[in-house]
Structure formats: structure tokens, C-alpha cells
Amino acid sequence: MLVVRAIRETDLEGLLGLASQVGSGMTTLKPDRKMLGARLEIACASFAETIAPNQRDYMFVMEDTASGKLAGVCAIKGAVGLDEPFYNYRIGTLVHSSRELKVFTRMETLYLSNDLTGSTELCSLFLHPDYRGGTNGKLLSKSRFLFIAQFPHLFSAKLIAEMRGYQSADGSSPFYEGLGRHFFKMDFNHADDLTSLGKKSFIAELMPRQPMYVAYLPPEAQEVIGKVHVNTAPARRLLEQEGMYFEGYVDIFDAGPVLQARISELRAIRESALAVIDAAPRAVTETTAAANEPLLVSNTTLRDFRMIVATVPCEGGHIALSTADQQALGCHTGEAVRTLSLNPRKNVNV
Amino acid sequence: MLVVRAIRETDLEGLLGLASQVGSGMTTLKPDRKMLGARLEIACASFAETIAPNQRDYMFVMEDTASGKLAGVCAIKGAVGLDEPFYNYRIGTLVHSSRELKVFTRMETLYLSNDLTGSTELCSLFLHPDYRGGTNGKLLSKSRFLFIAQFPHLFSAKLIAEMRGYQSADGSSPFYEGLGRHFFKMDFNHADDLTSLGKKSFIAELMPRQPMYVAYLPPEAQEVIGKVHVNTAPARRLLEQEGMYFEGYVDIFDAGPVLQARISELRAIRESALAVIDAAPRAVTETTAAANEPLLVSNTTLRDFRMIVATVPCEGGHIALSTADQQALGCHTGEAVRTLSLNPRKNVNV
Amino acid sequence: MYVVRPVAMTDIPALEALAAAASSGVHTMPKTRDAIEHAIEHSIASFGAEVDIPSEESYMFVLESMRDQRIDGIASISATAGSNGTYFAFRNDVVQQVSRDLNICHSVHALTLCSELTGHSQLSSFFVRNWQQAGPEAKLLSRARLMFAALAPTRFGDRFFVPLAGITDENAQSPFWEALGRKFFQMDFMAAERVVDGARNRTLIVELMPHYPVYVPLLPGDAQAAMGQVHPEGELPLRLLSEEGFEPDEYIDIFDGGPILQAHKNALRSFTASLLRHVSAAPGADGDAPKLRYLVAAAKEHNFRAITVESAPIKLSDNIALQPAALRALQLSVGDAVLCVEI
């Protein structure tokens, strides 16, 4: 069985193993023992609540309980941009209109901004190739929403997730080639690496500060604004199902979209519910398993947060969980768990 | 009984009577026969669908069926800013940080923008003083959401509502005195009137174009950014209940907030439902009236849209409506109506 | 011999003929009979006005051949560029980009819509017939305006500028306009020039043109290449004005990217290198003493006239000796004051 759980100090080797599978393009998860060790320490302090909420970095691992191997990782940063400025381009609209000439021109504009400063961020999602398939990706990605729904007071009002931007077949970024290269005079990967190393003062030094009309960019660069890397499209859909939207913020280098939501409006906040573990589950599950929809189920403890997918009946505030499920969650009959349907219900009105 | 309904050509006199009660501060509803007549014509064409959706201006009146008098008015503009630029200030964040000096300064910034161009707008809400009280204000304001839920395809993805900004006891606007006056060199009311008359090219000519740090403004001006006029606070709360939020856009003159929402995320879209009018309502209503919560109920026809508040049982897709209610809605037993609880349900998770 | 003098109503037919010879490269020159008449009337009124503060005055000069009274050139100077509006130009800013951590140092050019030329004095409408073969008379015409300004400084600002037409291709398309103006105006270059009537001080410019700086590296190559490039018909005035002390790099035209030359008057030779001298009668033949070419202008505001002469160096003398023909051309007598500058 796969369990998503709060990371522990003993996970460092497993985490390094996962990171070594990541490859380029994910600047926050590099197989660097020192960096990952430091991050793990912060993560453990986060679940132990020994550091302030906006300094926290909750990391979760997906463990295969059969082998004890780590199958994936994901994280929630309490707040971004409070130590180093967090930059985005925001896409706005400017209208140029002359009644005399009957000209009405609507122009998109890029503003260099730190608007998302202080937001809670979903990040560092990686699922080992051996485990891709079924509901594993959903469980891993969506686990964070159930965690937020259980502990909303720990987070900022705004939740964001940066998506990797579009790349051409040769791995280049048309947006970077059309804009950033003129100002940074270095390769995309080099510039991107520098930001992940925290060397961000060069952005203030080199980046054009003034709002820019999108129409100035070459068509190839214009077209990819807000578009994700082809490999990232499924991850984007999962987040959108949970109520996250592209609201016009993009990465300054590759123009990848930032998805965002008010935490209070997340599907997990609106639809997740507490349920008491039922005393006699077995008979029920066997008869009606097919009729049940898959549920995300988590325990309610911060320090040893655990979560699984279960396809069991849940009605009237009661849930039927097998002994194995209860063990995976570290829960017992009669205790409360939080549940959320894995897939969103269709909205009949739209 | 009070019915909110699509406006008709014959309502001009009643509308002028209402407008004469409005007083200053509401630039879109002045007792000017020519202006209101022209607007009424557009409204009638809107309900008749003889003009394009983004040119439409759906006006609703609240009629006292006992006297035939008009008790209130409200409207939905299909799209703003497509003929004349629609200006706002957007509040953004810029971080100025120097690691060398250990200085980290987070500054709010005002950007002159036309970002809301093309949005659907709620506007022109006015309730006659004789009718203020009970659920009348709610019925009038919220009627528009039920209309949108019934006809979502007629509107833009984004819904906005401009709220009147804060004024001092003497009627002056601290924000205008701190900012606009330096550039417009005229009184607030004069500038505000000019914009309502559509003479907006002066904004392009006179308004400062560059982003501005809020910290440059006098403290009195900074404090009122996004604050509503004291008389507007109840209207703001009603809109917020329906899922509209202040997202950082304010009026360029008085810094009154713009509330906004994705139409797909409105409470009315998520929670309103169709119900069939029940054949034998009487017995039910008498016994359980106290237990029922008040409902907004509307018919489903665009051209003669009508809406009331009813405190009747509604369950399992059936609603019990009295003959009087049915007459007010222009509906009959067996036909479908759209319903939405007048007050939002509490979200147990937040 | 040529003389430069203020335009007169009798010059209308001559100016019409000149306008027919000029192409689109001189967009500030009046071309229709109405426009010419109006410009002449305005010039006569300007010369006649008592001026304390420079305002809407515009002074037009013609280049007249003394031999046959033919008008071979025209040149104007306006007291202020934006007297009935705001004069817009792109300022060519240089942004230094330095990152010590990354050891990067380069500069980026950015074009900013600015209105600071509004109060400056503007030179315009320079055109000489057969400009490809023009001789010293072209220098005379171009500089005479500035000699007038040097004589009547209260009629002008402290700074002067000259917009010169930029380059267009064989289809009258401007690569600079294609990259910039078209995106906002949504029309062809020539159509846009028509709607603004060659002016750069119209309300619709601030309504339509970009409010934020244009980073030059983002422009297509042909638009970048067109920045500051002059239309072939502008090459002559560009050369003459550069010799005078004008500098080309600070501003360019918002429509076609043509150069806008500008200078503080203290940097112009007509102001700093001109010498006030008195007229003396020319000796007969003064043999083979070395001669220099001077522009000589009557030192008076109300019957301003200017010619070129060859003369012995006057740097170390209080006088300049003029032949009777020169005195007639200037309508002066021995003993009168003249302003001279070597050309």
C-alpha cells in the first residue's frame, strides 16, 4: 500500500535517491546532500512546530509500505518571498484608445512584481517513474490539499504553485530567448540555476523594471506565455480540479504559469469532511466496493500526518476502513479521519 | 408582494422617480430623462437579445405588486471598457531588499490599469428609502446572481462591482486629495462627473502613468485605499456573501474597492438549483413555514425574468409555491423555477 | 550672390513651386497653397510682434538669388515646439546594467515617450532646390535662422532642436513604425502621418502611444537599424546642423525613428563663435591676402538679412570690410553692425 506521510529525519537517504531521479528542470530538488539535509531539518521542525508558520516547509513522502521504499515527494512552503524577493511577471491589460481616430487597442502588458510575496506554495512534487500510474499521482499531489484543509490556520490566505514553462523540442525556452536573454546575456539554464541558489539580487540589477507591452516580444515568445511544459500538463490539471486558477502571473524566465487560489475557496476546504472510523467495516466493503468512489483519507495529527486512497463507503459521518487502512493511517476504530473524494464532482450549473 | 423583474419600456417614469431620490455619489443613475431613456432602450434590447451580449445592460426593477410602484433598481452590464477605457488602480507589491545591508522592504504599489476590461459589472443598485428593511435589500442585490446562474453563457468569466469609496465627514475623499487633485487640479465631484459623462480621454492625458509607491501618499490617503463609504458597507457584505472578493483593484479617484469573482465560482452557480413547482403546496407551507429558510426563487425566461423571496419547503427537486407566488413569477404548477437560499450556509471547515 | 531674408506675401508662387520639388522627406514644410499662405502670414506677424516670452511665433526665411530674384530655398524656426499642445519625442535613454556578483556589465537602450522638447525652439522646413548640388548657400540658409536667434535671444528658448525625417522603404513603409506605432495606431505609416498632419503635439498621441519605455533590444533588427537614420533628403541638413554643434543621439522621432538633433544654445557656433563687427568699406583689390568665408547678418531684428562673403580674417579686427554689392544685399551702410561667423 502507498501512504503519503510527513517526512522524518531518517528519510534523508531515500530522499537523495529520489532526487537523483529528478533530472534537470526542477531547481528545488537536486541530489545535493547538504541542501537536502538542510531542507529536511526545516521540514521536521515544521511538523514539530518549533519554527514560525511562515518559515515552515512541510515535506511529504509517499512510502510503499510493502518495501519501505520512497515512491514520491511533495511539499508545502508556509510562505514565499520573505527572505529573498519572489519575482513574477504579472500580465495586465492597457487600453489605448482615441475617439477622434476611432482606434481602440487592447494591449497585454508584463509587470515585474513581487505580488505573491507571503503566499503559501505547493512545490517539489516528484513521483518515481516506477510508481507512475493509477491514482498514485493524484494521491501525491492532492494529499497537500487535505493537509491544508485539516490545518488551514497554518497557511496564508493565498496558495500558489509555479508550473514549469513551455520548452521547444530542443529544450530552449522561447520566452527566455525573446526577453530574458537580452538582459541576462547567459543561457536559460544558467540563469535558472542561479535563482535556485538564492542568488537573486541579479534580478534587481539586470531585469528590465518598466512595464512592457507583450506585443514587443517575438510571436514565439508571446505564444508561450502561461503555457506549461508538455510533461507538466497533467500536474496542472490536477491542481485546477482542486480550485487553482491561472490568474495572470508567470515565471520571469520561462513564462510558466503560476496557479493560485484563495485557501478558503479550495475544493478541499469546501468539500472535505471529518468521519468516524466504523467499528464493523468488512461486510460493507465487500458488497459495495464497486459503487464507492475513491476517497482521500487522512488522519488528523500534524506531527505524524498520514494519508491514503481508499475506495470504501462513507456516509452520515461514518467511514468503513479496513484494518490495513487503519494501520496505514495510524488510527483506530472510533477515531476521526478527514475525507475528500479523490475526483471532483461535476458542477451541474456550469 | 415585492417582485424583481426585467425592466420594461413603460418603466421610464418610475425609473425617473427613483433616480430623483438617489442624490449625489451614484454617477450611473441621475434623474436625466434623456440619459435614462437611452439606457432603458438598451436594457429592453438586452432582454430581447437584439444586441450583442457584451453590449447588453440588463436592468431590473423591484415592483411593489400591491401598488405597482417601483421600489428599487439594479443592473448587470454585459461587459465594461469596450467603448471607453475602464480604468482602475491595481495594488501590487514590490520588495526592495539588500542582503548586504540586511534590509527587506515590502512596498505597496499602485498601477494604473485597464485589467478589468471586458468584465461583467454589477451596478446601479438603488432601493427606495420607504422599502429599506427586512429582506428587500438582499432580494434586490442578490437577484442578479440568480439571473447570472440561470444564464451564465451571457456573461464574461469575470464579474466585478465597483464600491463607492471612503469619504470624510465633510464629503471629501482623502485619496483624491492626496493623489488625483495634484494631477487634475479640480474638485473630486467635478472629476467624477466628467468620467460618468464618458469624457475619459482626460484620464489618459492627465493621470500619472507610472507605477507609484503607496508610501508616497499622505497617511490619510493610504488608510482609505480599498475602504468603502460608510453607507456602502452593507452592500459590500451582501456581495461578499455571494463569493465576491476585493482582489486589489480600486477606483482611481476615491480608491473605493472593486469586488470581483469568477462567475463559475459564485455561490449562486454552485448552490442554486432548478425545482419543479409542486401541485399541492398549501398544507405543507402552513405546517412547516417556520422551519424553512428564505429562498430566492426565479422563473427561467430571459425576456420576462421575475424573482421573489419565498419561505417555503424545497426538497428533492420540488418546491411548494403559493398561487400568489406563482402569479408573481408568471409560472404554473409543474414548471421549473431556479432557487437559491437567500443566506449562505456556513462553511464548517473554515 | 544669395541673400536670406524673411518671407513675404509675394513669395507664395515661389514657395508653391518649391514645395512641388520637395518629397516626403521634409514633412514639416507647408505644401498646399492654403498652408503656405497661412505660414507666411504667421511669419510676418511673428517678425512684427514684440516678444517677451517665446510662444507661438514662427519665423520663415527664404533663400533668394540676387541675380534673378529666384527663391531657391526655405527654412523656418519656431519659438516653441509645443505652443498648441505637447511636443512628443522618444528620449533615447541608456540604462546601465551592472551585476558585480555575475560580473556582467552592459547597457540597454530604452525609448521613453517624453514631452521635454515642448518648450524648446524648433528648426523646421529646411529645403534647398537641387540639394544634391547645393553649395555654400545651403549653409547660409541653414545657419541664418540661428544667427537671427543669436541676435534676438528673447524670442527663443535656451535649447533648440530639429526633427529630421527618418527612413522609409520603396513602399513608403517605415520599419520603425511597423515595429512600434502600428501596434498602437493600427494603421499604415503614411495614414498616421496624414491624421496627425505631420505634427507631434496632438492629444491622440498621448492617447495611443506607449506610456512605458520601449526596450530597444526587443525591437526587430530593421527597426533598430532605422533608429536615428535620416531620410536621404535629410542628409544635407544633418551635415550642416552637426557642423553647427547639434547632437543627434538623445531623441528620435516617435513615428519613423528619424533623428532629432538638439543642442543648448551655448553649444551652437552661431551663438558662441559669432563676432559682432562694424562694416567698413572694402579696400580695392587687396591682393592675395588669405581669405575666409563668413556668414554676415545684419544685426537687427526687423529687417534681418544674411549673406556669405569672403573676407580677410576678422578675429583680430573690430571691422569687416564689405563690397558695395554685399552692402546692398544686406541693406546696410558703412558703420552699421553685423554679426559674422566663419563658415
Added chain:
Amino acid sequence: MYVVRPVAMTDIPALEALAAAASSGVHTMPKTRDAIEHAIEHSIASFGAEVDIPSEESYMFVLESMRDQRIDGIASISATAGSNGTYFAFRNDVVQQVSRDLNICHSVHALTLCSELTGHSQLSSFFVRNWQQAGPEAKLLSRARLMFAALAPTRFGDRFFVPLAGITDENAQSPFWEALGRKFFQMDFMAAERVVDGARNRTLIVELMPHYPVYVPLLPGDAQAAMGQVHPEGELPLRLLSEEGFEPDEYIDIFDGGPILQAHKNALRSFTASLLRHVSAAPGADGDAPKLRYLVAAAKEHNFRAITVESAPIKLSDNIALQPAALRALQLSVGDAVLCVEI
């Protein structure tokens, strides 16, 4: 008689004494022994360098009394302002606001953080002992730097500027800083000057200072009033440099709002009005011929020296007659070239 000459290592004690007499009003002057030593070494190396393109050179001059060899003043000039960074200033832009519909026309000032002075040559560190009573020797010291630049133009840019300290109150608070810099730096004016060490070319400036124009009407009255106002100790250089041709309105200092004077070299008298002459022996007493005061500088880069003399007008002469004492001060002989300008 005073002579201006390049600083030498032996001047260290004299410069320490001078620095002690100067207050905060000359923030560009080296004040500690280390700073003074370093500045002198840098100056000597700069004078000794062969320069093709102006770069990090900085030339320091002292004002020496010929009678007692006392050093009574110091003045510097740097080849480029931003040789090790970007030199930041506020450009004082004027935005014309015109609405024809509303019949409104006014101009709004806006301060824009700019780096365009980076490549210009900078005058700095001007200080004269007892400046309240300073006579013509102050003019000599101030202008000698520019005469050197006129003699060695390849060592300098085409444009020059001089930042002058702005005003502070009795508590060393700057009203301009309170309204602007403090909001970004979150510290006192003097603390900020300490962290940047008086420089305007540090990375932290671009990190912290505002990226968008500051609309002047939004500043508090006392900050607006401080814009372009000079510290009392700056009044003397302000007057001298204004006479020279510098203009004060285009830039102000980013910290205290003090004036930054600037000019193109073609607008400076040392460049345009200086005359190259040859030294002739002074006649004995030349009676009551009218005399003018001239600054006379040895026309050579490597032992540059300058003095002031009274002389008959030299405008119409190829020579200037100098007394033996003057020749000794300049370390020149009859027949040598000098650059002269009336002061």
C-alpha cells in the same frame, strides 16, 4: 600668488589639515589619512597614465600659496563617474499635462532613478580654506581642472557633472531623505551615507531605491523645497560652476536631493572661450592700459600648472605677456604655449 598643481605625496599632512576644516558639506572629499593617501596615489598614477579611453583615472589638484607653500584648497576631476559601478542620480523630468477638452495645461515634475551619468566625467572634492572669504584663487582652483580637461580631452568624456551636497537640518536630518530614501533604506540619512561611503555607484542602490518615477507633487513640502538646494558649503562652487556654464536643473542627488550641475563640454567656458597663446616677456610698466584677469595654464599634460594674472586684453593678440614670477609659478619660459581664459 597662488598656483594650482597636481597633488604630490608630500601633500598628505596638508590635506589632513584641510579635511579637518571641511564639514559634511563636501561628502566626496577624502577625510581619513588612508583615504587621502589612496587618493593621492591614484591621482599620481592617473597623471602618469597614457589614456586612450577615459576609465578609472582621477586627477587631484591642490591650491598652493607661492609665498609660503601653504595648501589652501583641493579639487578633483574623475575621468568617468561610474568606473566601478553604475552612477545613480535622479533625473528631474518634466511631464507636460495637456487636456484640450478640459482646457487644462500644466507640467508635473517626476524624479527618475537614472544611470546616464555613469560615463560622464565628474568634478568632486572641491574645498577652499576660509571659503567664506575666498577670492579669485577659488575661481582658479575650480576652473583649473576644466582647463586641464580642455588640454587633455581624450582623458575625459564629452560631458561633465558635479554633485553638490544638499541641505540638512540642525540634527543632520535631510528632509528629502526623510520623504524618499528612508522609506526604502529604513535608516537615518547619515547611517545611509556611511554604508555607501558617500558613493552613488553601489549595487545596493539599485536593490533598494525606487524603480519608478517619483511624482514631485506627492512629496511633502519640505522635501520639495530641498530639491536642488545646496548645502551652505556648496554655495561657492555652485556660483563658480554656474559662471563656467554648468546647469543645475536636470539632475539631483538620490539621497539628499542636492543639485547635480552638468554640461556638455561645448557649453563650458574653459572649452569654448579659452585661447591658446604664446608667452612673451612682460614689458616693464605698461602704464594705465586697461587690464583683464586671466586664468593662465601651462599647455601640457604632464606638469600642468595654472595661475591667475592681470594682463592687457589678449583677444586680438597672439601672445600673452607674463612677469618672471608668473613664469616661475608655471615653470615655463618665453615662447611656451599657455591656455588662457578670462575670469
